[in-house]
Amino acid sequence: MPSLLGLEFHLTQRGNAQHTRYGWLRLTPAYSVHTVANLLKHYAMADDIVLDPFCGSGTTALACAERGLACISTDINPFLVWLARVKTRVYTNTDIEQFRHIAGEIIQHIESIPLDVIWLPEIHQREKWWDPEILHLLGALFYQINHLQHQYTEAVTDLLKIAFCRLVILHSHASFNHQSMSFKKLRQPGLFARTIDDLGLTWQSSVNDIVCSLRTPIITPPAIHLHDARQLTTLIPHNSISLVITSPPYPNRMSYIRELRPYMYWLGYLRNGRDAGELDWQAIGGTWGVATSYIGRWQIPSDHGLAYPSFAEIIQRIAQNSDLLARYVAKYFVDMQQHIAELYQITKKNARILYIIGNSRFYDVLVPTEQILASILQTAGFERIETIPLRKRTSKKELYEYIVSATKV
Ligand SMILES: C[S@@+](CC[C@H](N)C(=O)[O-])C[C@H]1O[C@@H](n2cnc3c(N)ncnc32)[C@H](O)[C@@H]1O
Numbered sequence: 001m002p003s004l005l006g007l008e009f010h011l012t013q014r015g016n017a018q019h020t021r022y023g024w025l026r027l028t029p030a031y032s033v034h035t036v037a038n039l040l041k042h043y044a045m046a047d048d049i050v051l052d053p054f055c056g057s058g059t060t061a062l063a064c065a066e067r068g069l070a071c072i073s074t075d076i077n078p079f080l081v082w083l084a085r086v087k088t089r090v091y092t093n094t095d096i097e098q099f100r101h102i103a104g105e106i107i108q109h110i111e112s113i114p115l116d117v118i119w120l121p122e123i124h125q126r127e128k129w130w131d132p133e134i135l136h137l138l139g140a141l142f143y144q145i146n147h148l149q150h151q152y153t154e155a156v157t158d159l160l161k162i163a164f165c166r167l168v169i170l171h172s173h174a175s176f177n178h179q180s181m182s183f184k185k186l187r188q189p190g191l192f193a194r195t196i197d198d199l200g201l202t203w204q205s206s207v208n209d210i211v212c213s214l215r216t217p218i219i220t221p222p223a224i225h226l227h228d229a230r231q232l233t234t235l236i237p238h239n240s241i242s243l244v245i246t247s248p249p250y251p252n253r254m255s256y257i258r259e260l261r262p263y264m265y266w267l268g269y270l271r272n273g274r275d276a277g278e279l280d281w282q283a284i285g286g287t288w289g290v291a292t293s294y295i296g297r298w299q300i301p302s303d304h305g306l307a308y309p310s311f312a313e314i315i316q317r318i319a320q321n322s323d324l325l326a327r328y329v330a331k332y333f334v335d336m337q338q339h340i341a342e343l344y345q346i347t348k349k350n351a352r353i354l355y356i357i358g359n360s361r362f363y364d365v366l367v368p369t370e371q372i373l374a375s376i377l378q379t380a381g382f383e384r385i386e387t388i389p390l391r392k393r394t395s396k397k398e399l400y401e402y403i404v405s406a407t408k409v
Pocket residue numbers: 027029030031032053054055056057058059060074075076077080227228229230246247248249250256282283284285
């Protein structure tokens with residue numbers, strides 16, 4: 001484990017234990033709460049307003065909320081905004097008791113829900129995700145959660161949805177490897193839970209984990225907005241943010257939509273593949289479905305203003321292998337530049353900026369994301385820019401994660 005300024009860093013979601021709110025649902029690119037906690041310990045002051053413009057599953061927001069620090073977070077993905085809000089909400093004892101009680105009730109009734117009222121999501125190749133029996137049990141559970149919405153508070157039904165999302169993944173064929181999600185190749189009957197009893201057990205243990213995790217108090221609830229990090233000035237007043245702790249997308253063709261599809265289809269955030277591609281096109285570094293054809297038609301603006309000395313050469317070298325990938329990488333940095341120009345306006349004097357970011361490689365061309373980001377920060381007006389390596393990302397040569405830090409002087 002690497003250490004920075006004498007601090008220990010656990011860098012990935014693996015550090016986010018399942019029995020805490022951090023571990024409710026897995027998001028592969030989530031950073032570890034320990035990393036955020038260490039950065040807060042080192043840099044945050046009691047009167048700071050912390051910003052995480054790419055909040056994902058809400059790691060920064062939750063770490064701030066548990067420490068009584070004011071935090072504003074944004075994300076472009078409506079499901080992640082919902083998740084981060086639910087994770088950082090204050091729950092009353094009544095909410096928790098009702099959640100526990102009703103969770104126990106609805107699992108008893110799943111077999112009695114008639115097949116013809118059960119709705120199932122239209123996710124592509126649904127049969128690859130779930131066996132038919134499990135799919136219908138999930139459908140019956142979801143039917144009941146939806147029908148409880150009028151009887152219970154949103155807080156209670158949101159907790160039921162979190163427990164449901166955990167089941168959706170635990171009883172699927174999805175397998176999470178290092179970078180992202182794939183399907184398990186072999187059916188291994190007997191090894192994976194398939195029956196109603198198994199489903200009941202995982203439901204109960206998910207509900208218990210969630211109840212247990214709610215014991216840690218939320219001292220200062222954060223403000224979490226569905227908003228584009230390239231347009232921060234339309235949401236946040238000028239000169240108001242004093243600390244930024246965030247992990248933006250990396251230019252590595254990882255699609256958040258791809259991994260989040262099962263949750264997003266079940267909870268109604270996606271209806272079809274077209275929706276998924278359109279949403280990914282809004283995201284920086286998005287590359288799923290139709291987003292890829294849009295990138296193929298995207299033109300780099302002649303006045304892009306990216307000042308990193310070998311930027312044009314890097315793009316040209318990638319283009320020799322793939323014109324599409326060259327446009328993808330160029331668009332990523334044009335978008336990040338737009339975001340950082342906006343960030344400059346809303347940060348106040350002496351604000352500290354901390355980005356956790358990884359470099360990438362396409363063919364034999366290394367994209368030094370941390371250096372290009374440092375150059376963008378400098379062009380925007382930030383000073384005291386440093387890039388500090390945190391860890392090697394994969395067994396592949398040259399792929400690292402960095403902290404890029406800067407100050408508004
Ligand atoms: C690396 S993830 C952040 C993970 C987060 N630190 C966590 O612990 O879960 C990057 C996030 O940026 C979001 N994102 C991409 N483009 C965005 C944009 N234009 N505005 C706001 N958020 C965006 C993605 O939806 C994704 O959740």
